[in-house]
Amino acid sequence: MTNRVLDTIMERAEELRELGPVNENLGRLDDKAAKVLRDAGAIRMLQPAAHGGLEVHPREFAETVMGIAALDGSSGWCAGIVGVHPWEMAYADPKVREEIWGEDPNTWIASPYAPMGVARPVDGGYVFSGRWQFSSGTDHCDWIFLGGMLGDTEGRPVQPPRMLHLILPRSDYEIVEDSWNVAGLKGTGSKDVIVRDAFVPDYRVLEFDKVIDGSAPREAGLTNPSYLMPFSCVFPLGITSAVIGICEGALYHHLDYQRGRVQITGTKIKDDPYVLYAISEAAEEIKASRTALLDNVSRVHDKVAAGKEIGFAERAAGRRTQVRAAWRAVQAMNEIVVRSGGNAMRTDNPIQRFWRDAHVGLAHAIHVPGAVYHVSALTDLDIEPPQGPMRSMI
Template sequence: MTNPVLDAIMERAEEISALGPSNESLGRLDDQAAKALRDAGVIRQLQPRAHGGLEVHPREFAETVMGIASLDGSTGWVAGIVGVHPWEMAYADPKVQEEIWGQDPDTWIASPYAPMGIARPVDGGYIFNGRWQFSSGTDHCDWIFLGGMLGDEDGKMAQPPKSLHLILPRSDYEIVPDSWEVAGLKGTGSKDIIVKDAFVPSYRTLWYDKVVDGSAPREAGLTNPSYLMPFSCVFPLGITAAVIGIAEGALAHHLAYQRNRVQITGTRIKDDPYVLYAISEAAEEIKASRTALLDNCSRMYDRTAAGEEISFADRAAGRRTQVRAAWRAAHAMNEIVVRSGGNAMRLDNPIQRFWRDAHVGLAHAIHVPGSVYHVSALTDLDIEPPQGPMRSMI
């Protein structure tokens, strides 16, 4: 399968790699790094063709994210996070699609989806308030998806709780400066967002339960299997692909660094069987992570294209595969990084940046294994998992 977007990125591989320290220093993507993503069409991969998008197979999108992340973790992370938002926007109201992409199909959309705001119903829409963390790539975006809870007439959370995604233009929210001081993925600029009394018309909203159960794209009349795939498969795809790509980048830098390295004992790495064993084992574990994630995505796509229903148990198993892929890649990366020697931890050595980036990426909520493993094990036992938070990310 050809991948013109990834080919275009790889033509600028040295440039993207070299921008890693600048991204980290700025605390957001360097404008030149963002331009490289725009020029290659990275963020338009899952965007509808009707609005200048490419509508690629989600596997192709994941492969692109991995390739970018292997060059620079922050650039790959932004590609994975911001790159998935056009996929959901594809089944939003055509009116908001036109507002966002009508003048410029390269308009980027930020997030987060965590329901940290309250949407109080009013005539024609909602009055929205809240504060969110972790809005990756937000400095380069002009619109945003934000998660919220339905409120009552007093602005308190309605009962029973009901969640929705709200879509706002840049004029309706504030990006909080200096709110992203972290150990890794510094260049993602994943800053806080504040919304104060913004009016969000109803057509700029999506009900979360319809997004998760797959009824939203079907009600929108979409037929491309990519848009009918489970949210719990596609949404984590770019995030996990970034972590795996970062591990691949760490491996590449480790190999380059170890090739001529002589240990303090005087032993050349090429003559140390223990390090060579670790390199081979890590390489296979990282490759296995890549294969598992891409195979899971492809199987979900093929089943969706065949008109099969993806059950809750299937979604849980898919999430288990995705979570484990991220952890496997990070564990494998650790085994080689700790064998890279003390000089690998110097700030002018990229190995330490990839190592930090991978661990911060692993800390994303989508990679927390507890509830996913719990629920998937229950479904394997043919036991219905309890309702509530444990099901919320499946």
């Protein structure tokens, strides 16, 4: 199957590779890197066709994110994070979709979804305040999805808690410069954002419970199976795809570096059976991670397209597949990086940048295995998992 976005990206592969260190030094995507993604349509892949999007199969989106991340981790990460937001925006109110994409279908939307703000009800909407970390690619975005808790008239979170996704234009939030000082994924510019008493009209608010249980897209009248897939399958997809792609990039640069390398003992790498074994094993483990993630999203899409429901246990198993794919790929990458020699850690060697990027990507909350493995194992044992945070992203 032709992947026109990825084909376009690959025509500019060397440009993206060369921009990797530039992005890192800037602490955000260079304008040229953002333009490559914009020109190729990378952020419009899951965007509704009615608003200038490509509306592709989520598998194609994941393959594209992997391909971009293998060229530059930060570019791939932004493509995965920012690129998934149009998928949720597809079932927001038509009025806000027109505000965002009516004049420019290439408008980008940032996040994060963590409920770090409180929305106080007022006539016609909410007054919203808070501070959020990790807004990837935010410098190139003109709108934002932010997670918040519903408050009472005094601004205190109601009980039981109710989480909202609120949509704000760039004029209603502040990007905090110099708030992204990290060891890896430096070029993503995942800065803090602040909202101070912004008014958010009702039509720019989504109930998180309806997002997570799948009723929001159905209430919006969507029929494309891609939009009816579980949030917990599609939302992590761009993140994990980026991590796997970064590991593929590390493997690419490791092979390039090792071809003519002679170890301090005088042994050529091509004559070292232990390194050659590690290379083959890592290559297969990274490929297995790719295959597992892509097969999982294809299976879920096909089942939804057939009109079948994805139950809780199946969602939990899918999340387990996704988390394990990320960990497997990074662990395999470690095995080759530690065999790259000390010169691989020099700042002019891309191996070390991919290695750092992969570990920071693995640290994302979506890749924490504890609760996911716990809940998935309980469902395998036909035991009902406890209510609460352990189920929140399943």
